[in-house]
Amino acid sequence: DTAVSQTPKYLVTQMGNDKSIKCEQNLGHDTMYWYKQDSKKFLKIMFSYNNKELIINETVPNRFSPKSPDKAHLNLHINSLELGDSAVYFCASSQDGTGRGGYTFGSGTRLTVV
């Protein structure tokens, strides 16, 4: 029973398209995140939601828009995809946003823009 699940696992798309990545957690956690892992393996936070409320919004192009319909789901929509958006995107969750007990990550979505 996967704790944090993301779909799709792989996404190949052309420049200019719009795509969405979905994330669901069944841990009962209050806080969810989107992280981006670039080709150099650095993980950088993009967004965080606590109980459906946006609490972290890093310097990310406004082509990226997160949506949290409820505290168990956090989706990421990307408009007008660019080559530089190619990366692995990870969803994560934590109990109360402080990370006690660790952040639980999904298995990632590898986005390739051609």
Next chain:
Amino acid sequence: EDQVTQSPEALRLQEGESSSLNCSYTVSGLRGLFWYRQDPGKGPEFLFTLYSAGEEKEKERLKATLTKKESFLHITAPKPEDSATYLCAGEPFNDYKLSFGAGTTVTVRA
């Protein structure tokens, strides 16, 4: 800006050859220092959180320690299944996000 630096970038070990990974951080008001393991094609898997200098935590062949400026992950008598990328991350008191290092990729040969 919060920064986490890990060294070495890569570490090749013979099975049974113990070693240590280093994580130095400049995170203002560190709330916690996290260690994760990441296997190829998978998400980071939580290992430890350390909250104060002098704290140590152990799990099987791994032991993590924390000082005021850095953390070490000691791998004792590693086995091939310990091969992975080990990520270190700092969480500040005033923010709910992790600053990750680039990781150390450990390869253990039988």
